[in-house]
Amino acid sequence: MKNGALMILGLFATVALSWVGIVLGSNAQLGALPPYYDDTASASVPNWFPGAANQGERVYRDLGCAACHTQQVRRPDYGSDQARGWGDRQSVARDYIYQAFPQLGTARIGPDLTNLAGRKPSAPDSDDLLSLLYEGRGGMPSYRFLFEKRRVTGEVSDRALHLIGSLKPAPGWEVVPSRRAQELVAYLLNLNTTTYDLPEARPVPAAGSKEAGTEKAPAAAVKKPAATPPAPAAKPEGAK
């Protein structure tokens, strides 16, 4: 290879082409994805996070929760996501458009956290999650540095954890969550895509093959008939 300029140009092309192809290509498709306006419910989805949940996303990110937890439900016929109760429909790009730092995750050492507040039969509430964070359980470490153990002054705080067994603080003491812990829990409880449906999240109805449409597809499609779009304003691009 004798021609230096040609080599540098070629090298530049390697980065530029992959960038144009993958990054710009997908950005053209997803970069301006609008929310979906549901005519029957007269509301647009997904919903914005409340402020505390937005802060909680930062806590989740800086503690590296994504090292063990994903936030992406896969389609019902791929993996056991649906069977584990993580969601009846797959997560699609539109679910994340209002998240400042979507934490899709790369490992499932712990369960997926997408629809924590929509779990069946019983969804955890904020007390459950705070106790779990304080205690740690199974493979999950405790995050005690997110809590404050302090002497009760006056009345017991209404935020104090209801701990039992060996973790129960001595009389006159209480364990209260820090603001970060509360934000983290607010975030986790707002990661809920079960309250709405998106047209592109429905399984593709048998593109040529009969099996794909018959077995599992209706489960997701029938679940929320309210969202059946007569003329979806948005193109179902994110669909698989």
Next chain:
Amino acid sequence: MNPEVNTLDESSRRAPLLLLTAAVLWLAVSGVLGLLSSLQLHDPAFLSCCSILTHGRVEALAETSFLYGWLANAGLAFALWILTRLGGEPLRAQNWAFFGTVFWNLGVAVALVGVATGDRTGFDLLELPRYAQPILLFAYAAIAVPGILAWGGRKRPMAYASQWYAVAALFLFPWFFSVAQAMLFWVPVRGVMQAVVAGWYAQAAWTLWIAPLALAVSYYIVPKITGRTVRAYEFALLGFWSLLFLGAWTGGRHLIGGPVPAWIPAVGVVTTGLLIFHYLVVFINLRDAFSFPGAALRFVAFGLLAYLVSAVGDFLTAFNSIALITHFTYFEAAQRQLAFYGAASMMLFGGLYYGLPKISGRAWASCALVKAHLILSGAGIVLLVVSLAGAGVVQGGSLLDPAISFDAIGRLTRPWLLAASGAQALLLLGNLLMLLNFLRTACCCREKAEALLSSLSSVEAPAS
């Protein structure tokens, strides 16, 4: 060991030597962090008390110090050294590289403190906090400029394969690093686009930066040590361009099944298959590494083998049916370790054992420690990759059965993860021995070293 120092090495040793010293120190740091992170996988309560050592942060710290501390420093040292030697002129603008190195390592230290105190970014291979990134970008440019100058001002118009790979790595990193910074931090893209950009960056960091740096070392020292020209050299150019043109496209396979358009993983699968061509060419070119003795060559041969196995692994796990089991599991960690540790690091170790006597002008202080490092590294990597892959298969299989709880999966994978921690301990021990040997070599008094040199210089290695 035959130090064969020439005047070029003598005049251009300052920056590479500093880079190498920083590299081996960071390697020890990342080894400790990697061991902690591995221990936390089977004993979650371990060090969970303090926020700076919570698992998510320790994992990011280990990854950052390994990639930006060890691999980058060592790879850059050899890139500069090889470009100087093959360019035939002393390294120009060497002070730029020297001070660039100082700032690069300051930047890495700042990044680690930032990650530990809560500024982790959450992007794979790009956990560097936002404020550390510009430091690293400018420091990198300062290190790369002398390398590009050495290539541009080379005496021979022909360039060798190791020069292509070194120049590619030096030239390309600032582009995709700055683009990723802009799209993820300065003007962040929306929603899942962040995952797409981060995936593209992570793949580019491997195929356009670390792998070329490691291959530059291999393409340089295999012919040097064996005394034979690269086999089927006419194919090397095709291997080079196929890696560069296809490499960065392959990252999409990690988004399989995710909330992104299906074409992104599909393109990843196709290009991963096409990239097999590159690996075949590298194998054909460098197969002499397997048939000659010598510690440095053993490291490179191990690295090449790991490089090929990782290619097969990437190719197979790109398929839907296999990814169904391996995706989101320890198997992906095994693949990462196989590529970054088994392939790139081992090739760089080979470069270190061949190059340090020439760069520093001193023979290795202890041959026994070199051998110990080879055995510990080889055994450690095999054990680490096998145990993580085993854990991944167990985990992946269990995840498919909704009746198996996460606690049960934790119990099933625990023996494998214990083995992985043992492997991390072996690797750490090996790297500490190497650090000891390195420091004794680089810091031992000059007279003693020169006496050793003259006694050894009777044997000259054939040059290619």
